[in-house]
Amino acid sequence: GAPQLAAAIEELGAEAVFAACDIADRDALAAVVRQVEADGPPVTAVVHAAAHIELGMLADTTAGALSEICRAKVLGAENLDAVFAERDLDAFVLFSSIAGFWGSGDHGAYAAANAHLDTLAERRRARGLRASSVAWGIWDAANDWDERNTEMRALKNEKSSRHGLPLLDAEQAFTALRRIIDHDETVVAVADVDWDRFVALFTMARESVLLTEVPEAARALESPEEPAAGPDGADGLARRLDGLSRPEQAHLLLELVRAQAAAVLGHGPQAEAVDPGRAFREMGFDSLTAVELRNRLASATGLKLPATLVFDHPSPLELAARLRALLLPDDDSAHPLALLRLGDFEAALAASPPDPATRQQLARRLQGLLWSWSEEGGPADGAAAGQGDATAPVDVASASADELFDLIDRGLDPS
Ligand SMILES: NC(=O)c1ccc[n+]([C@@H]2O[C@H](COP(=O)([O-])OP(=O)(O)OC[C@H]3O[C@@H](n4cnc5c(N)ncnc54)[C@H](OP(=O)(O)O)[C@@H]3O)[C@@H](O)[C@H]2O)c1
Structure with a gap:
């Protein structure tokens, strides 16, 4: 030139x-x-x-x-x-x-x-x-x-x-x-x-003293731009959550997070494109897309959400659990982390029901977990698992008749 x-x-x-x-x-x-x-x-x-x-x-x-x-x-x-x-x-x-x-x-x-x-x-x-x-x-x-x-x-x-x-x-x-x-x-x-947009991204990791000295930036910091309500709006989501069971609620919120994450990543509204357990960072989320996802979720839920949301709750499962805790404070989310994770697990099962072989494997693992946990002084009321002195988790599918009887005895006889 x-x-x-x-x-x-x-x-x-x-x-x-x-x-x-x-x-x-x-x-x-x-x-x-x-x-x-x-x-x-x-x-x-x-x-x-x-x-x-x-x-x-x-x-x-x-x-x-x-x-x-x-x-x-x-x-x-x-x-x-x-x-x-x-x-x-x-x-x-x-x-x-x-x-x-x-x-x-x-x-x-x-x-x-x-x-x-x-x-x-x-x-x-x-x-x-x-x-x-x-x-x-x-x-x-x-x-x-x-x-x-x-x-x-x-x-x-x-x-x-x-x-x-x-x-x-x-x-x-x-x-x-x-x-x-x-x-x-x-x-x-x-x-x-564009101060509203820039300030949200720039102060995501830490505060900026420099920006507080710029009047437009200071204003944007004081009153962050409220994302516009989605087409369905927060009320629509609340109504949909209302009549659902807890696993269904967890599933709906997980699908919401996955669909919005898919849209931000340019997959369209294809929730399947987003693995519920995969870290957002691994999917390619950066500060810009993290703010976009925050804005979309804030608009869909009506919640005031921080720009760091995606990094504080680094996978769709964890983020959906966070939304559930905020939207439905009386549900399992108010309970300890283990219950929260169990809720996530339920949601993941509901999101993609396992095939019969995986189902059987899962059932065995869960049963084994229940037994080994009860040995370590697990459920206080000893309801389903019993409190026997079992030595190892039992593989129900391959156990012999004697092993099964032993299992039942241990489960039914508290001594
Ligand atoms: N463009 C922007 O948006 C932007 C934004 C902020 C700041 N700036 C700054 O503004 C200036 C111009 O930007 P630009 O976009 O026009 O950059 P550019 O297209 O990359 O041009 C840089 C020029 O510097 C010349 N150059 C490189 N090394 C040299 C050397 N040792 N001796 C003499 N000339 C040398 C290059 O010559 P050759 O082509 O022969 O290598 C080229 O013509 C840069 O200093 C840049 O950092 C630009």
Whole structure:
């Protein structure tokens, strides 16, 4: 796009000159500056926009990648500062990023490199020179020479809007840049932010002191956006739960969680696509989709639910149990964890009834469990299992007649 860009600049009445240079090489940079100034008027403004953009978690970043990411950003900016160390330019602008300004999960080294630019601007300013570091949000980079551009921009905008950061309109970005230079600001973040959405995601793991100082963010923190009621609404769910038995209620809530999780993951309303016992994280849930699921469930149940819901109750079974505890506080959920788990087990059985062979296996395991548990001083009233001195769980299906009689004796004779 360079020739098109040059033509556009010249149409505005300025001359454009391109000079390739690795700005991490200070001597080469100084030579280019000398050359440019020998051929034309002295440099009066510098904009550093070079970057090697490679995203990833800091823990996964190798020393080589860290060095590469810092080269153009950190070394390049330091070199520009050094080459123009003695000159107070009209503008010395560093293109930084919100990744360094307030942080972003998978922007480890890139965030650090950008944060360096913000401090470089402060240092240059402290030397009495002009310097502005602008921590940009994500630019909506329109151009006329790339046909795929419009489609890519729409996709990018959709993705970033879901994070509460719609693409930054280029016109507005340039207006902001002009103001920053006119007002001689040092470090400023410029982003288009949907605060309700962004704050919910950003404060999911921990509170943010920085955001409490932004009035719009503070307002969003005080009164989080209430998710709109679903088509059926919370009343509809309450009515449906009303006439059901406890296992049926547990089943209904589990199906609700699975269906909403499936929808968030893009499977449509196919509850079967979501394994009740599988961890949400393993299914691919991240902070964004966790908030979406929270919103859907809040809207379906009428409950006020925290953004961390999916991480506090990490599988559909556990999350459904939590909803049951909140919606039906008088049921089993008020009892100890073991009963809660038993409720989950019932719900899982109701959700996908086992085949006959599995049924038989389950029956044996349960019977064995009952026996071994009663040995350890299990049920206080000794109702079904009895309190005999059995030595091992008995395999009912394969036990001999004598073993079965022994089993019955032990079950019926408390001595
Ligand atoms: N785009 C955004 O939404 C956004 C948001 C926040 C901040 N920013 C910052 O704004 C700046 C521009 O972003 P962009 O999206 O235009 O980035 P980009 O498309 O990746 O462009 C980066 C440019 O830096 C050049 N470069 C890399 N290493 C260099 C080196 N050692 N010496 C000289 N030039 C070098 C690259 O040249 P080659 O192509 O020849 O390698 C490339 O032209 C970057 O600093 C970026 O971090 C951008």
